[in-house]
Amino acid sequence: MAALQSSTLEAIVGNQAQLQRSWLEALEAKGAARNIREQDLRQETRDFLQLVIDGLGRESSTHIGAEGWEETRRFLEKLSASRAQVGQESHQTAFFIFALKGPLFDLLQAHYREQPALLAEQLWEISSLFDAFGLHTIRTYQKNREAVIKRQQEELLELSTPVVKLWEGVLALPLIGTLDSQRSQTVMESLLQRIVDTGSEIAIIDITGVPTVDTLVAQHLLKTVTAIRLMGADCIISGVRPQIAQTIVHLGLDLGTLTTKSNLADALKLALSRLGTTAGERV
Amino acid sequence: MTIREHGSQPVRIEQDVVLARQLTRKLASDCGMRLVDLTKLVTAVSELARNTVVYGGGGDMDWEVIEEAGRTGVRLVFRDEGPGIADIKLALTDGWTSGSGLGLGLTGARRLVDEFELDTAPGRGTRVMITRWI
Numbered sequence: 001m002a003a004l005q006s007s008t009l010e011a012i013v014g015n016q017a018q019l020q021r022s023w024l025e026a027l028e029a030k031g032a033a034r035n036i037r038e039q040d041l042r043q044e045t046r047d048f049l050q051l052v053i054d055g056l057g058r059e060s061s062t063h064i065g066a067e068g069w070e071e072t073r074r075f076l077e078k079l080s081a082s083r084a085q086v087g088q089e090s091h092q093t094a095f096f097i098f099a100l101k102g103p104l105f106d107l108l109q110a111h112y113r114e115q116p117a118l119l120a121e122q123l124w125e126i127s128s129l130f131d132a133f134g135l136h137t138i139r140t141y142q143k144n145r146e147a148v149i150k151r152q153q154e155e156l157l158e159l160s161t162p163v164v165k166l167w168e169g170v171l172a173l174p175l176i177g178t179l180d181s182q183r184s185q186t187v188m189e190s191l192l193q194r195i196v197d198t199g200s201e202i203a204i205i206d207i208t209g210v211p212t213v214d215t216l217v218a219q220h221l222l223k224t225v226t227a228i229r230l231m232g233a234d235c236i237i238s239g240v241r242p243q244i245a246q247t248i249v250h251l252g253l254d255l256g257t258l259t260t261k262s263n264l265a266d267a268l269k270l271a272l273s274r275l276g277t278t279a280g281e282r283v
Numbered sequence: 284m285t286i287r288e289h290g291s292q293p294v295r296i297e298q299d300v301v302l303a304r305q306l307t308r309k310l311a312s313d314c315g316m317r318l319v320d321l322t323k324l325v326t327a328v329s330e331l332a333r334n335t336v337v338y339g340g341g342g343d344m345d346w347e348v349i350e351e352a353g354r355t356g357v358r359l360v361f362r363d364e365g366p367g368i369a370d371i372k373l374a375l376t377d378g379w380t381s382g383s384g385l386g387l388g389l390t391g392a393r394r395l396v397d398e399f400e401l402d403t404a405p406g407r408g409t410r411v412m413i414t415r416w417i
């Protein structure tokens with residue numbers, strides 16, 4: 001396939017300032033400049049245009065995986081990341097690149113007025129190059145988003161296991177949602193650690209927010225309670241609603257070794273009486 | 284017996300167990316199942332779906348909302364093409380597990396529903412059908 005002509009590069013270099021101006025106008029017109037400071041946009045468009053010119057001078061290939069495009073690729077990756085941070089979507093970042101196509105096409109059209117065959121060929125070359133740039137920003141954007149989502153999931157994992165101090169010597173762990181194996185592990189670890197850190201004597205695990213108590217959940221609860229007792233502390237399970245209690249019986253689970261209460265208030269009362277205090281005494 | 288609604292969904296990974304529970308909860312509550320019965324059915328689904336993932340190597344859950352003699356029911360079939368169960372009697376013994384479970388999933392599920400059918404053989408996979416009437 002035909003490569004980009006040096007004459008095309010010369011046309012771009014010769015009209016650099018004009019290209020940047022038309023590009024900025026296009027961005028403005030499509031609302032793609034929103035949320036971005038004008039001076040940043042100016043800088044970005046100038047830098048990118050320069051990178052393209054440098055790249056075209058160095059690299060005859062319009063395949064952007066080529067070495068000569070490395071700097072441009074890196075610029076696009078940074079751009080993608082910064083756009084993702086201000087909440088722009090991937091197509092908006094890609095549009096930033098595509099908006100330069102119009103002004104470039106106009107330029108080439110004027111430049112190759114007398115040579116329609118060459119014009120078509122050069123338009124095709126430039127177009128595929130810019131498509132590749134745009135796709136690169138989208139790919140990078142997606143990778144960044146995935147990283148963000150993964151981080152949020154991990155944060156949620158910790159967030160959803162808040163161990164709170166209810167009273168001097170009493171910790172509570174309100175469980176919410178599904179207890180898969182990974183979460184159970186995190187939950188148990190953070191609870192045991194907090195018992196050590198606070199020197200608490202009683203931990204209340206509240207399962208009001210756990211919709212299903214099956215054998216796996218029960219097994220995790222039993223393990224946690226055993227570990228708590230091994231540490232010399234005591235544990236109460238609260239939030240055992242009537243439908244859960246009936247289900248547990250039919251499942252055949254033997255939770256007889258556990259102390260259970262139907263709600264958190266009752267569990268706290270029991271904890272306090274075990275500690276030899278009553279509510280109100282130590283506020 | 285008439286089938287009012289039916290469908291199928293994959294049970295391959297741990298998250299699918301959650302999805303199976305969620306679908307069952309929705310089917311049962313749409314039919315007006317009482318909370319206690321609904322909780323029992325959902326718990327049975329949790330057990331069977333997890334067995335499908337853990338022992339069956341993944342499979343599918345077929346669901347049906349059925350009507351028979353003026354009553355409505357939710358019927359679920361868990362099927363996999365895993366190793367199957369060699370000793371059914373042993374597998375249906377409270378507390379027996381070949382893994383590290385409590386060995387209460389199958390027997391517990393049987394007690395939590397109105398109808399329970401286990402069809403399995405070594406090398407032929409496993410199929411468990413449960414029904415809960417409203």
Ligand SMILES: Nc1ncnc2c1ncn2[C@@H]1O[C@H](COP(=O)(O)OP(=O)(O)OP(=O)(O)O)[C@@H](O)[C@H]1O
Nearest residue numbers: 215334338339374380381384385386387388389409
């Ligand atoms: N779909 C299946 N394919 C193959 N084997 C199975 C399947 N379902 C159950 N089994 C076998 O039956 C045994 C008993 O199952 P059951 O669900 O009662 O207990 P478990 O899964 O071991 O423990 P849990 O109490 O946590 O459910 C399993 O240990 C396993 O060997």
Ligand SMILES: [Mg+2]
Nearest residue numbers: 334384388389
């Ligand atoms: Mg099981």
